[in-house]
Amino acid sequence: MSDTRSSRSAARDDVPEGQRWSALMAKAQAGDKAAYVRLLGEISPYLRSLARRYVPTQDATEDAVQDILLTIHGIRHTYDPRLPFGPWLVTIAKRRLINRLRQHTRMVAHEVALEDDAVTFADDEVNLPDRKIHYLDVRKAVGELPDGQRQAVVLLKLREMSLKEASEASGQSIGALKVSCHRAIKALQRILEPSRKR
Amino acid sequence: MATTDELIAKLGADAHAIQPLRPPMIRVGLWLLAAFAIVSGLVLSHGLRPDLIDEFSRPAVVIEWLASLSTGLLAAVATFHVSIPGRSVRWALLPVPAVMLWLATLGVGCLNDWLRYGADGLEVGLSVGCFETIVFTSVPLGLTLLLMVRHAGPVCPGPTILLGALSVAAFSAAGLSLFHHLNSSLMVLISHGIGVAFVMLTGWASSGALFRWIGLKPL
Numbered sequence: 001m002s003d004t005r006s007s008r009s010a011a012r013d014d015v016p017e018g019q020r021w022s023a024l025m026a027k028a029q030a031g032d033k034a035a036y037v038r039l040l041g042e043i044s045p046y047l048r049s050l051a052r053r054y055v056p057t058q059d060a061t062e063d064a065v066q067d068i069l070l071t072i073h074g075i076r077h078t079y080d081p082r083l084p085f086g087p088w089l090v091t092i093a094k095r096r097l098i099n100r101l102r103q104h105t106r107m108v109a110h111e112v113a114l115e116d117d118a119v120t121f122a123d124d125e126v127n128l129p130d131r132k133i134h135y136l137d138v139r140k141a142v143g144e145l146p147d148g149q150r151q152a153v154v155l156l157k158l159r160e161m162s163l164k165e166a167s168e169a170s171g172q173s174i175g176a177l178k179v180s181c182h183r184a185i186k187a188l189q190r191i192l193e194p195s196r197k198r
Numbered sequence: 199m200a201t202t203d204e205l206i207a208k209l210g211a212d213a214h215a216i217q218p219l220r221p222p223m224i225r226v227g228l229w230l231l232a233a234f235a236i237v238s239g240l241v242l243s244h245g246l247r248p249d250l251i252d253e254f255s256r257p258a259v260v261i262e263w264l265a266s267l268s269t270g271l272l273a274a275v276a277t278f279h280v281s282i283p284g285r286s287v288r289w290a291l292l293p294v295p296a297v298m299l300w301l302a303t304l305g306v307g308c309l310n311d312w313l314r315y316g317a318d319g320l321e322v323g324l325s326v327g328c329f330e331t332i333v334f335t336s337v338p339l340g341l342t343l344l345l346m347v348r349h350a351g352p353v354c355p356g357p358t359i360l361l362g363a364l365s366v367a368a369f370s371a372a373g374l375s376l377f378h379h380l381n382s383s384l385m386v387l388i389s390h391g392i393g394v395a396f397v398m399l400t401g402w403a404s405s406g407a408l409f410r411w412i413g414l415k416p417l
Contacts, residue, residue, distance in 0.1 A: 075283070
């Protein structure tokens, strides 16, 4: 369990480019930015291949790689250049990946899958298919409306005129048209959908 | 979100020179100095117990006290090693023999009390003062240690805190033995045991929050 034994076992577990990466990290610790960028660039593919074993999608893999790189950056002072680089790197990477996996498992355990996507609200009515209304029923219902309301709904809703155009065509004021149209819609709802809650 | 190449460029731009950590054994030494100062302050503030010399003339008591000190020392060594990525996790086993010896000496103490005084020698009870002292002494010791191993947050928070808590609780118990007297070994076993276990479990359960608070997020 001594450092020597630890170093020996670490050397056995070292990554292929371990010695070069160790030298690059030593330079990075001394403030050599180019060496640091080169090191992070070189270890990224290795981390990506490691991450693919733990996370399912490409996006998740890239997130995991970035998480490991950020962790390395935060604790790069813990690397001792006299010891192999591989065990240090692999320990950080695996612990971060396992942590990620654990978080994912925890999150999935708290999620509830919706079994029926069509049902979105608890109220029964909103989950029923829309009832189709025949145009003849609409025409008949419009015919039953008082004159002012009928004129307003025909001009504004059926002929799709603007309030100004409808006002000029009917001789009613804009305010009166708005009120008549609102009342007409309510009356049509009562005639066409008598069971609907209001 | 930035691409990995963009992130590397940002990290590279932020890569100022840093001082690598000192070797773990040197850092253990520094923490022991801090621990010695805190526990000494506590002992001096309470005053040594009057029967200290008589009590420590008994080999069993000395062995028990040395076992608690060894537990604190070896757990500290283990803490500083496991907190560094790439070190063998077997360091975590280092304090096990000392813990076993500590528990064994307390167990032998209970047996002796029973043989000497019969059932009267096995006074059962938890000394609340004893428990509180272990817990409250562990706070400054633990915070000092937490600050020194805060880099373990993102990689090895649980084992680091567990071993660290064992170390601080063992040192607190060793300091406590110098100024606090308990009637029976069983009371010592219960009070010290519950105190140490409480510190360890609280530390373990709150390791994530502690590291987040101290500065490095375990995520």
